[in-house]
Amino acid sequence: MTDITITTASGQQLCLRAEVADSFFKRFLGLMGRPDLPKGTGMVIYPCSSIHMMFMRFPIDAVFFDKKNHIVKIARHLKPWTGFSIAYGAYGVLELTAGTLDDIDLSVDACWLSLDGIHLA
Template identity: 45%
Template sequence: MKEKNITISFQIKVANSFFARLKGLMFRKDPIKNEGLLIIPCNAVHMFFMKFPIDIVLLNKQNEVVKVYQNLKPWRMTKPEKNAYSTLELPAGSINQFGIRVGSIIHCTNIH
């Protein structure tokens, strides 16, 4: 099966410190739009204290998708994924919008 390259042009903030990874998107009042959060390292997430659902994309070190969670609602958790190195949190509906699936290679063009 041929790998599908997917480019995401949203503004992507990187959370790679302990505090930034812990906080993530918690306590934000409004849903994210045209933006995302890349958490490194991270192989599972929780939605505690979240006020809106998001899409979760778990990536290996080569940015290949190893697991997806669509429309993960507040107060839910994902199971740890042993093959995941990072987690990309996107607005709900992004997985369908971009056609992201296991095996896709993710390219983010606007990382901060």
């Protein structure tokens, strides 16, 4: 697990803990088949520029970021089995329980991620 902080242009912060999926097998499995994702936690998947919701049991929010940890796309409330998202120029994605991003003023290019202990370059 690693600490993640999302900071908005207005200085608002969202802090949480996340699993890291940085190997082929971990990226392949992702959150598939899990019953849920505890509130305040997530999963960072990299390298990754697209996700699908096949074999998922719960909806998620997804925050795609580039190698400089700038947010390039936000996908909210992706539904199990039917959702998918592609983010051109993304290097990774942070997957969160759906609704996690509802109370934070998050927008593309106006926010960035701090990924403690993860070196993307």
